[in-house]
Amino acid sequence: MANSLISIQIIPKTKNGESVIPYVDEAIKVIDESGVKYEVHPLETTMEGELTELMKIIVKMNERMIEMGSSNVISQVKILYQPSGITMNQLTEKYS
Numbered sequence: 001m002a003n004s005l006i007s008i009q010i011i012p013k014t015k016n017g018e019s020v021i022p023y024v025d026e027a028i029k030v031i032d033e034s035g036v037k038y039e040v041h042p043l044e045t046t047m048e049g050e051l052t053e054l055m056k057i058i059v060k061m062n063e064r065m066i067e068m069g070s071s072n073v074i075s076q077v078k079i080l081y082q083p084s085g086i087t088m089n090q091l092t093e094k095y096s
Contacts, residue, residue, distance in 0.1 A: 011073065
């Protein structure tokens with residue numbers, strides 16, 4: 001069982017104020033390619049997995065934004081670390 005949930009909102013600085021949507025799409029692609037369980041929400045994306053693995057994904061997301069031309073990136077991150085295990089479903093099952 002996963003020991004962490006991480007929600008991330010990535011805000012790349014774009015050239016000439018262009019839309020961030022292609023950048024966000026690419027950041028989500030990085031998550032998707034990692035193979036971890038994730039859910040996209042309107043203001044953030046939540047990942048489920050091992051803390052060290054999820055942190056590496058965040059590093060890759062930031063690096064990808066720079067590769068795409070961002071001069072800098074703000075990553076707003078929320079982390080729930082629970083060594084005994086945690087899933088997204090455990091936190092939301094009563095709402096399903």
